[in-house]
Amino acid sequence: MKNLEARYLERLSDLYPTIAAASTEIINLQSILNLPKGTEHFLTDVHGEYEAFSHVLKNGSGSVRRKIDDVFGNTMSIRDKRSLATLIYYPKQRMDMIKKTETNMDDWYRVHLYLLIEVSKRAASKYTRSKVRKALPKDFAYVIEELITEKAEVSDKESYYNEIISTIIRIGRAEDFIVAISELIQRLVVDHLHIVGDIYDRGPGPHIIMDKLMTYHSLDIQWGNHDVLWMGAAAGQRGCITNAIRICARYGNLDILEEGYGINLLPLATFALKVYKDDPCTCFKLKVPDRPDSEEMQMNLRIHKAISILQFKVEGQIISRQKSFHLEDRALLDKIDYEKGTIVLGGKEYQLLDTNFPTVDPKDPYALTEEEEEIMERLEKAFINCEKLQRHMRFLLAKGGLYKVYNDNLLYHGCVPLDEDGSLKETEVYGKKYRGKALYDMLDAYVRKGFFALDKKEREDGKDIMWYIWLHPDSPLFGKNKMATFERYFIAEKETHIEKKNPYYSYIENEKVIDNIMKEFGLDPSYGHIVNGHVPVKRKDGENPIKCGGKVMVIDGGFSKAYQKETGIAGYTLIFNSYGLLLVAHEPFESTEAAIEKENDIHSELTVVQRVHDRILVGDTDNGRELKEQIRDLEQLLSAYRNGEIIEKL
Incomplete structure (x- = not known):
């Protein structure tokens, strides 16, 4: 073995000191490769609109509702689905309202605990048990794991689960448990968040958004x-x-x-x-x-x-x-x-x-x-x-950059500067x-x-x-x-106010130009996409956010209230799950209070940008490629153990 390779394998052997440990990790990683890819959630140009941003983050641009539909289908009314979704978004506030009119809260807790457990089972199904375990809230980790894990060895499953739920209610922990499992569902329906620029300015709460992002489980930010x-x-x-x-x-x-x-x-x-x-x-x-x-x-x-x-x-x-x-x-x-x-x-x-x-x-x-x-x-x-402020800016530096290439998508906020040709x-x-x-x-x-x-x-x-x-x-x-x-403040003549856009914007429907941009950043234009923020899409004027035959998606639709008269909507978001790319157009968000009291979700329209024939697996993603490299390294370590080049640390 080369010296560098030998030193690397020696360090790797500290993490996996035996043939058994290395073999187990290979099996674990291989199993992850065959799971469906996690859901990616793209937001841009939130411009300090904390309430709308927070709501879209909670509902995963409709991912929670889609999960409820998957679980209950036609067995639950639209009204009940909406009510359950609101409970998942705002569990504490919603229960405070329910208690004012509900006469038998124990029965209410029991029914809704069962509903939430079913949704959380479905949300957890695309992850390994280890990853789900890491996401579980500390206070209820063991209990939730018991409730969402199928137990083949238990003959009377209904009685087993009933006993756990009855105990939760009897000891006065039902509300805390509902809050915990609702937040778990929010956490599981979105695996990774992309913020494609402009957290700051115009709206009143960029600092609140930054506090929220600093606690988010997995994200990147394009400045x-x-x-x-x-x-x-x-x-x-x-x-x-x-x-x-x-x-x-x-x-x-x-x-x-x-x-x-x-x-x-x-x-x-x-x-x-x-x-x-x-x-x-x-x-x-x-x-x-x-x-x-x-x-x-x-x-x-x-x-x-x-x-x-x-x-x-x-x-x-x-x-x-x-x-x-x-x-x-x-x-x-x-x-x-x-x-x-x-x-x-x-x-x-x-x-x-x-x-x-x-x-x-x-x-x-x-x-x-x-x-x-x-x-x-x-x-x-x-x-x-x-x-x-310094803490927030260090976070932007640590989690951000001017662009990102991720799972065959190129993400940037503004434009790639082009000449007239x-x-x-x-x-x-x-x-x-x-x-x-x-x-x-x-x-x-x-x-x-x-x-x-x-x-x-x-x-x-x-x-x-x-x-x-x-x-x-x-x-x-x-x-x-x-x-x-200066001109907008001091000069009446509108001709001086004109800000001429870079030629990029006139070439955004030109496939040859867009393909060249993707190649410049290392993407294959035959299946790559560009996700773009910065310039609001004026939907009311008939503008389409999907450009260049689906290769470019401009997802700034006016999250900022200051833009909504121009755009006609309140923002676009993008979902990339194991079935493909979904563009979501949002109507203006009334308020958090209305969402809780009236069970008003943001009304959203869904457009399928790309649907795949075969479900996308973790093995097809950037993370999957990294896992495959880890598997190759571990297989080399196994070979070194078996050849006697490295000795097991028993």
Whole structure:
């Protein structure tokens, strides 16, 4: 044996010290290969909408209902199925309601315990007993295992199970048991979760979503442009900090910063109220229900303007510092004629809607005033020193990346930058040229350098790359020729607001181009797929999320309430189970209260994207390929034991 191989097998023998141990593991792994593949659940662009996100996570985009249908078929009414599903989603809250009207709770517990046990049996059937055991709630692990495992040696099974359930009820543990088994069903119906970008911004609860994701059993995250923005803010990048605060202000979500992350905005608020005291800030209207006369609204308008001006200043400084970004045309404060109140863009002069710039020095428009510099320093420290924010960003770094190839699906949030002819666009960053997969890999590496690099310049370049990813025309997560934030605030002419999309979006139905993208990332176009987020699919206008003959699925359908008027729905999700790919279109989620009280699930429409002839097994997946490699290694270890090259550790 080669030295490296010998050392590897010696280490492997520490884990499997005998022929018997290695043989048992081979048998175990081989049995797993022949189980149906677990269900994958894809969500994207949740944008802080915690309640809808939480509900879709609980129902597995209809996976729980499908499991109930599998078990009970036509033997249970639609109403009873809906009631059982609601119990599984919200067991504690639902039981609190039932107790107000139900006269015999013991009978109710008994009936529903049996129903839940049947559903959990079916949900557990595609896993090994070992994997199910690891998923069991600690307090009831033994009892649940007894109830969901067939016992051939027990002659009177009905009596056996009745006795266990009667005991659970008699000792007052029925409610806790129902909660535990409901959560187990939620856990088992989805084996792995994919978040295809944009957890942050617009909605009120991204920090709550992050807390939820950090407890999820198995997931990966493809960063969206809004996620990278917050990562940059957490790293202390000023352009990212000001953008993140501005978006929170615009959508009336400053509570995310103050209450969610404990970031003190009082210095910024005090500054804004002083500097813009008599300014109506009409260009900085918030995207919230109108309450124009409230003191809070007036304060938020001023914060919105103050942070926007700070953003334009610090972005001008970044553009000057990072000349290789070639964004000089996006530094706009020096293009304003402050006496005339106009700006020249593309050779044309436009009148500004707001000409009050009390903190801008026309001779040096990107310089911060002394007070502005103090505010930025305090905000920078607040973001860097926020323990909860740093914990969330470390989780994104550990579980995330700019793209992922998983079970023949390529997942990314935005677009693969293309030239006008549909070829991969070559982009220069920090003096080197990249395109396709290499561009993604380089940007991903620099994001991590922004947090971990020891070299100061590399770390600063990494921070600036996060701002680059947020808004650069060559960024795969942005994919437009400009971010027209300034124009939308200050210029009435709509022509200046247009953000031209990368050619990727005009080629998304072109099979040759899509096949080339899949090949670039190592996929076989004959059976691979691209799962894409970022640009909302306008279903109300007849747009189809399934592109290029089913090779591309754009699953941003407007989870964010801010988009739902444009899209006509409340988001798409995707399910990939052992039978194929299912696209789910969701209607708007009313509320958690309505889901519990009225048993209202999110109404969803199911579209079969691909159905396989033979059920997909674990052996057909990426995990299966890894298990096969482990089996080959263990077989080599067995051979080494039997040849006397390695001695058993009895």
